[in-house]
Amino acid sequence: MSIMTAPSHGLASPGQHLSHTAAHHKPGFLGTYVFSRDHKVIGIQFLFSTLLWFFLGGLLALAVRWQVAWPWTQIPVIGHLFHLQGGQISPEFYTMLVTMHATIMIFLVIIPILAGAFGNFLIPLMIGADDMAFPTLNMLSYWFMWPAFICFMSSFFVAGGAAAAGWTSYPPLSDNPAAAPGSGAGQTLWLIGLACVGVSSMMGSINYMTTIIQMRAPGMTMFRLPLTIWAMFITAVLQAFALPVLTAAAFMQLMDRLLGAGFFMPDGSVVNNTGSTAGGGQPLLWQHLFWFYSHPAVYIMILPAMGMVSDIISCFARKPIFGYKPMVYSIAGIAGLGFVVWGHHMFVSGMNPALGMTFMVSTMMIALPSAIKTFNWLGTIWGGKIQFTTPMLFALSFVSMFIIGGLSGIFMAATPVDIFIHDTYFIVAHFHYVLFAGTAMGVFGAIYFWFPKMFGRMMNEFWGKVHFFFTFIFLNGVFYTMHILGANGFPRRYADHYRFATFAHLQPLNAFMTYCALGLVGVQVIFIINFFYSIFLGPKAGRNPWHANGLEWTAPSPPGHGNFDFQPHVYRGPYEYGSPETTEDYYPQIKPPPEGLPPIDDSHGHH
Amino acid sequence: MNVGKSWSVVFLMVLVFGVGVFVYGAAAGIWLPPLASEAGLGIDHLFMFILWLTGIAFVATEGAMFWFLWKYNATDNPKPAKFTHGSHTLEVIWTILPAATLLFIAIYQMNAWAESKMRVPKEDDPNVVVLEVRARQFEWRVRYPGVHGGKLGQQGELFTVNDIHVPVNRMVLVHLKSEDVLHSFFLPNMRVKQDAVPGMNIPVWFRPIQEGTYDLACSQLCGWGHYKMMGRLTVESEADYQAYLQDLDRKQNATMPPAPPKAAEEKSE
Numbered sequence: 078m079s080i081m082t083a084p085s086h087g088l089a090s091p092g093q094h095l096s097h098t099a100a101h102h103k104p105g106f107l108g109t110y111v112f113s114r115d116h117k118v119i120g121i122q123f124l125f126s127t128l129l130w131f132f133l134g135g136l137l138a139l140a141v142r143w144q145v146a147w148p149w150t151q152i153p154v155i156g157h158l159f160h161l162q163g164g165q166i167s168p169e170f171y172t173m174l175v176t177m178h179a180t181i182m183i184f185l186v187i188i189p190i191l192a193g194a195f196g197n198f199l200i201p202l203m204i205g206a207d208d209m210a211f212p213t214l215n216m217l218s219y220w221f222m223w224p225a226f227i228c229f230m231s232s233f234f235v236a237g238g239a240a241a242a243g244w245t246s247y248p249p250l251s252d253n254p255a256a257a258p259g260s261g262a263g264q265t266l267w268l269i270g271l272a273c274v275g276v277s278s279m280m281g282s283i284n285y286m287t288t289i290i291q292m293r294a295p296g297m298t299m300f301r302l303p304l305t306i307w308a309m310f311i312t313a314v315l316q317a318f319a320l321p322v323l324t325a326a327a328f329m330q331l332m333d334r335l336l337g338a339g340f341f342m343p344d345g346s347v348v349n350n351t352g353s354t355a356g357g358g359q360p361l362l363w364q365h366l367f368w369f370y371s372h373p374a375v376y377i378m379i380l381p382a383m384g385m386v387s388d389i390i391s392c393f394a395r396k397p398i399f400g401y402k403p404m405v406y407s408i409a410g411i412a413g414l415g416f417v418v419w420g421h422h423m424f425v426s427g428m429n430p431a432l433g434m435t436f437m438v439s440t441m442m443i444a445l446p447s448a449i450k451t452f453n454w455l456g457t458i459w460g461g462k463i464q465f466t467t468p469m470l471f472a473l474s475f476v477s478m479f480i481i482g483g484l485s486g487i488f489m490a491a492t493p494v495d496i497f498i499h500d501t502y503f504i505v506a507h508f509h510y511v512l513f514a515g516t517a518m519g520v521f522g523a524i525y526f527w528f529p530k531m532f533g534r535m536m537n538e539f540w541g542k543v544h545f546f547f548t549f550i551f552l553n554g555v556f557y558t559m560h561i562l563g564a565n566g567f568p569r570r571y572a573d574h575y576r577f578a579t580f581a582h583l584q585p586l587n588a589f590m591t592y593c594a595l596g597l598v599g600v601q602v603i604f605i606i607n608f609f610y611s612i613f614l615g616p617k618a619g620r621n622p623w624h625a626n627g628l629e630w631t632a633p634s635p636p637g638h639g640n641f642d643f644q645p646h647v648y649r650g651p652y653e654y655g656s657p658e659t660t661e662d663y664y665p666q667i668k669p670p671p672e673g674l675p676p677i678d679d680s681h682g683h684h
Numbered sequence: 685m686n687v688g689k690s691w692s693v694v695f696l697m698v699l700v701f702g703v704g705v706f707v708y709g710a711a712a713g714i715w716l717p718p719l720a721s722e723a724g725l726g727i728d729h730l731f732m733f734i735l736w737l738t739g740i741a742f743v744a745t746e747g748a749m750f751w752f753l754w755k756y757n758a759t760d761n762p763k764p765a766k767f768t769h770g771s772h773t774l775e776v777i778w779t780i781l782p783a784a785t786l787l788f789i790a791i792y793q794m795n796a797w798a799e800s801k802m803r804v805p806k807e808d809d810p811n812v813v814v815l816e817v818r819a820r821q822f823e824w825r826v827r828y829p830g831v832h833g834g835k836l837g838q839q840g841e842l843f844t845v846n847d848i849h850v851p852v853n854r855m856v857l858v859h860l861k862s863e864d865v866l867h868s869f870f871l872p873n874m875r876v877k878q879d880a881v882p883g884m885n886i887p888v889w890f891r892p893i894q895e896g897t898y899d900l901a902c903s904q905l906c907g908w909g910h911y912k913m914m915g916r917l918t919v920e921s922e923a924d925y926q927a928y929l930q931d932l933d934r935k936q937n938a939t940m941p942p943a944p945p946k947a948a949e950e951k952s953e
Contacts, residue, residue, distance in 0.1 A: 169908040243905045249882060250865040250907060256821075257907045343883025348864040349821065360866060360881055395758070400770035403779075425868065427881045430801035434794060441790040445783050452778040453770070455748055460766030464758045465691040473753070477698050480745050484738040491734055491789060493727045493796035497716075497875045500868060500903040549694065553701060561709040564731075566717055566872035568903045571911035579717050579872050579899045586714065655764040662764070 112220075114212035115638055119219050120198030121531060124524075126222065127190035130181050131517075132605075135598045137178040142555075144171050146584070146591035148573040169258045171572040172241035173233070176259065179244035180229060180267065183378070184274045187516055189222060191381040192281050192316070195523055196309045198531065199385075200285055202629035202636065203303050205294025205645040210287040214280050221277035228270030237261035243570065245371070248341035248363050252333045255351040265334060268327045275324040282316035285309055294628065296647030300405070301666070303627055303651040304398065307405050308384025311412045315373045315380075319416070323370030326363060333358070364426055368419035376415045378512060379479075380408055382519030383450060386472040388651070389526050390457050392625045393469035395662050397652040399456030400449075407446035407453075414443040424495045433492055440490040447483045451476065462655070462662070466623075467541030471522030474549055475515055482510030485560065500570075503563020509556040521548070521604070528611065529618030533634040536611040540603055547600040554593030558586055624663045626651045631667050689760065692753035699746040703739070717872045720894035720919065724875035726796035734789065800876075804887050805855045807835055813850055816859040817888075819867035819880040822909035824848075824900060830937075831929045842932045846915040851925040852895050858888040868904035871917055879904050892919040 113119060143152055144166045151164035166174070197215065201208050209215045232239040241259025242251035250256045251264050289302070289310045302310075332338035337355040341363045344356030391398040398404060420428060420436030454476045463469070485507040489495045498504065521544075528536050567580055574580040621630040628651075632641050645667050653664035658671065709715055719728055756765060805812045816827040816836055826848050830840035836859065850856045860869050862880035870877045874890045900915030920928070 167908075168911065172905065172908055172910070175905075241908070247866055247905070250905065253865070256865050343881075346862075346864055346882040356883075359883070394756075394764070396764045396766065397769050399768070400775055403770065403775050425877050426879045427884050427886050430797065433801070434797060437793070437797070438790050441786040442783075444786055445779065448782040449775070449779055451745060452774075455745065455752065456770065456774065458749070458752045458756065460764060460768070461752075461756045462758045462761045462764045463688070463753055463756050465688045470691060470694075473695065473749075477695055477746060477749060480742060480749075481698075481702065484742055487738055487786075487789065488731070488734055491730055491793045493793055493800055494731050494734060496800055496877050497724075497727055497731070497872075499877055500870075546694070553698070557702065557705055561705060561714055564709065564716055565714060566870075566901075568870065568901055570905045572908075573911050576912070576914060577899045577901060579901075582714070652769075655767050657767060 112216060114208075114216045116197045116201050116209045116212070116215060117531070117636065117640075119215055120194050120196075122219050123189050123193035123197060123222075124195075124531075126226070127186050127194055130185040130226075131190070132601070134178055134181040134186055135601070137174050137181065139594060139598055140166060141171070141174050141178055142591040142594040144174075144572060145574070146587040148575065166572070168572040169238065169241065172243075172257065172570065173239040173259050173263070175570050176240050176243050176267075177229065177233070180240070180271075182512070183244060183374075184271065185222070185225065185229065187378045187512060188274070188278060188374070190520055191378065191516070192278065192285070192309070192312060193219065193222070195305075195381060195385065195520075195527070196281065196285055196312075198527065199305055199629065200288055200309055201292070202530070202632060202640055203306050203627055203651075204289060204292060204297055205628045205641065205647065206288060206292035207639045207641070209284050210291055211284045215284050218277045218280035218284065221273050221280065225270040225273040225277070228266040228273065232263040232266040232270075235262040235266065237263055239263045240267035245367060246330070246363075247367075248330065248333065248358075248360050249343070249346050249348065252330060252341050253346070253348045253351075254334065256348045265331065268331045268334075272324055272327045272331075275320050275327065278316050279320055279324075282313035282320070285313040286317065289313075294645045294647055297628075297666075298647075300402070301647055301650045303384070304387040304401070304404055304408075305381070305384035308380040308382075308408055311408050312377050312380045315377050315412050315415065319370045319373040319377075322366055323374075326366035326370075329366075330363065361423070361426060361428060364423055364428075365419070368422045369416075372419040372422065373412070373415045375508075375511070376411055379516050380411065382475065382516040382523075383408070383479075385523040385526075386475045386519045387454070387457075388625075388627065389468050389472035389522050390454055390476070391652045391654060392526075392623055393464045393466055393472075394458045394461030395464070395654045396457060396461040397650075397654060397656075398453070399459070400453040401650065401652065403449055404453055407449045410446035411443060414439060414446070418443055421490060421495075424492050425499050437490060437492045441487075444483065444487060444490065447479075451480055451483065466525075467536070467538055467545055468522045468526035468623075470542065470545045470549075471518050471525065474545070475519040475522065478510055478514030478518060478552075481557070482507060482515055485510060497566065498563050500568060501563040501565075502559040502567045502569065505569055506556055506559030506563055509559070514552050514556060518548070518552075521545075524608075526623070527629075528608075529622045530629055530632075530634050530636070532612050532615075533618055534611050534613075534615030535618050535622060536615060537607050540607045544600060544603045544607065547603075548597065551593045551597035551600065555590050555597055558590050562586065621665075624661070626653060626663050626665050628666055631665060687759075688757045689754060692750055692757065695746065695753055696750040699743060699750060702742060702746065706735070706739070718894070718896075719873065719875070720892055720896060720898060721871075721874035721876065722891040722893050723796070723800045724873075724890075726799060727875040730793055730796055733792075737785070737789070805857050805889050807857060809855075810834075811854055813854050813856045814859070815848070815850075815856070816861065817848070817869060817880075818861045818863055819869065819902070819906075819913075820863040821865065821907050822902070822913040824869075824913070824915040825863075828929065828932070831926075831933045840933065840937050842929065842936055844932065846900075847918070848900065848915065849918045849920060849925055849928045850892060851922045852892050852919050854922075855889060855891045860886045860888050865906050866904045867902050867906045867913065870901045870903040871898060872901065873898040874917075877903060895919050895921065 237258040240263045329340045339355035339358045342358045418440045421440040618634045656664045818825040826844045828842040862882045867880040878888045898917040902913035
């Protein structure tokens with residue numbers, strides 16, 4: 078039904094539309110909370126699932142940190158849970174920990190929490206639609222995550238253990254079951270899980286694009302969309318174009334493994350004295366295919382957070398976003414350039430060095446839109462009326478930390494420097510600044526910000542700030558010092574570094590970082606308690622607790638099925654805080670302009 | 685001082701800590717490993733150049749952020765000081781300035797890249813030391829052309845495992861191969877890193893300028909024993925190098941070998 082409604086006409090008769098929706102659905106418990114086709118329920122299902130995986134992925138990270146700081150020592154208390162000899166981490170298990178920490182955090186946490194949880198929850202609410210364009214497809218996009226959950230989880234318990242070839246899964250290590258313990262059934266499950274995540278994201282992205290193009294409320298022109306929606310839209314485009322390549326590559330690797338296709342296996346490769354397998358392939362081909370998706374995926378993992386952070390910062394600076402259109406164009410610029418920079422992961426891979434030089438130039442240039450965004454965030458807080466709420470603190474820390482992650486990227490874009498720092502902790506520092514200190518902090522901000530809309534209650538501000546403060550301190554303690562390790566050439570994915578004279582002196586620094594990592598995971602307990610306590614016992618929020626402008630804040634908290642209890646009509650963009658046209662310091666998108674002012678042209682052909 | 689304002693100090697701490705950690709690392713010698721190759725000079729220069737440049741950008745942006753948060757907090761500013769949607773002039777300035785800087789870095793580094801990865805030394809140059817390194821789980825197999833140098837594939841080749849000797853101040857050209865999975869040939873002190881790919885023969889070269897014994901590490905995940913793929917690079921004087929080759933030759937190529945070749949030091953795991 079909904080898909081047939083063009084933005085200018087479809088919602089024009091709200092009474093008919095809403096009654097239609099209400100008459101159509103009388104779902105029972107299972108239909109309301111489990112197999113729901115309501116975008117808000119699906120979004121919250123994604124949120125709960127991804128937060129659970131976030132916690133599990135964090136525990137894997139602690140095990141990794143333990144081993145890096147104190148190799149081969151027994152893990153206190155929980156060591157025996159790992160069913161390893163003497164409570165130690167074996168080198169085989171270490172490679173699985175590294176692989177599965179990254180796999181879980183990327184494919185089961187960051188991508189689905191941004192697109193699946195917030196994309197789902199926010200898109201219809203922020204554009205003034207009653208639901209997604211394809212509700213059933215939306216439900217499927219969540220339930221296709223479950224085979225992936227099961228594949229990744231069960232892979233720890235199959236013969237040989239979980240995948241151990243890194244989240245990048247480079248052949249021949251991943252291709253040949255003889256190459257590593259985890260390259261047996263674990264790797265096969267990993268590939269099947271990855272393909273399921275890919276299908277899930279694909280269904281999501283088609284839905285988001287269609288919904289944003291087709292189902293905006295009257296008056297909601299493209300350039301009145303909140304930056305969150307712009308970011309979600311462009312992210313969906315990125316996913317739609319890049320994901321098929323990864324899915325195809327995953328199936329190719331499956332065929333290599335199960336049918337001996339040999340796409341990525343060269344002739345004459347003999348692993349562990351086993352017989353040579355079918356050859357004729359090229360290991361570098363996988364790297365091209367993998368990064369053709371996984372570099373755009375890096376932006377899939379940050380653009381939505383950038384959008385949400387922009388909304389939060391403008392709201393609590395009580396000031397319009399600085400340079401709205403440059404912000405939109407720079408998101409588009411990042412996405413466009415994002416397709417031609419994948420080779421920067423391959424500077425030392427054996428790829429033609431001349432090709433490396435062209436990738437270097439495009440990579441340098443992609444720093445530009447990121448810089449423009451940073452300057453515009455600074456422009457937004459300049460001259461504002463800054464309210465240091467919990468969501469604002471997290472959003473500000475996103476900007477502050479993204480500066481670090483962005484600047485450290487320039488080191489590795491410089492090809493000669495990358496020769497030295499490639500596959501060292503400098504890289505580990507860089508992507509944790511972008512993905513944890515950036516995206517995860519942005520996501521925390523978004524949870525605190527939209528929590529009242531999701532559950533109708535407020536989270537506790539005091540404990541929110543305590544959570545922010547210690548998370549911020551500890552994350553810098555863990556990740557900033559990694560730059561120094563990287564400058565020392567400290568390699569990634571080593572179970573024990575200290576046999577090398579070059580790295581032996583770095584143990585005390587690593588011990589410090591592991592203490593910080595323990596603290597970082599520990600303080601999340603504050604968040605977990607605050608989150609669950611507030612769902613049931615937090616103070617009631619009302620429709621618009623932050624005095625924000627967006628359409629979602631005009632719906633009830635939480636919004637019922639069909640979202641709006643009136644027909645929203647949009648008169649302006651979402652960032653008119655402190656406008657002289659009104660006496661309050663905010664100016665909701667649905668508020669008609671005062672008498673005597675000409676209505677703003679909404680370029681929808683209403684006149 | 686109001687409570688809101690004090691939150692801005694958290695962001696000032698980023699600035700102080702961020703600069704402090706690098707200053708401390710460099711001052712305490714927890715820093716780039718001692719440099720021992722010619723091309724490494726260019727790489728280290730570029731590293732420091734980018735460190736200064738990004739350091740300035742870091743201080744400027746984080747400093748501006750702290751200052752705006754400090755000055756424009758809600759308690760001291762009941763009304764926003766500005767109502768603006770942006771500035772075309774500013775956008776142009778902060779687009780062109782970083783674009784020019786990034787383009788400059790891009791061009792500035794090209795020579796160092798070409799020096800390390802594109803200008804392959806000529807194999808028939810008598811001054812070039814040629815050898816082959818074949819990586820496998822989890823060791824480095826080294827092949828020398830023999831006591832007289834030259835190209836590989838002659839009689840009297842010499843083999844070692846996990847142990848590379850090269851003369852100081854001569855260009856070393858390594859033919860890098862892999863027998864099984866991906867590995868990466870990482871000499872931290874030479875600022876050399878190159879993946880070894882099965883099915884490819886990839887040239888790697890460096891000119892050591894400092895005698896000493898250095899670590900050779902694998903930097904591409906190659907299996908459970910990745911961390912123990914440890915080799916040693918010895919850079920020595922021409923005379924010591926020749927003596928080393930002669931010694932190897934005596935052990936490996938004597939017509940009536942009395943003892944098994946030294947290659948048996950290959951540590952079978």
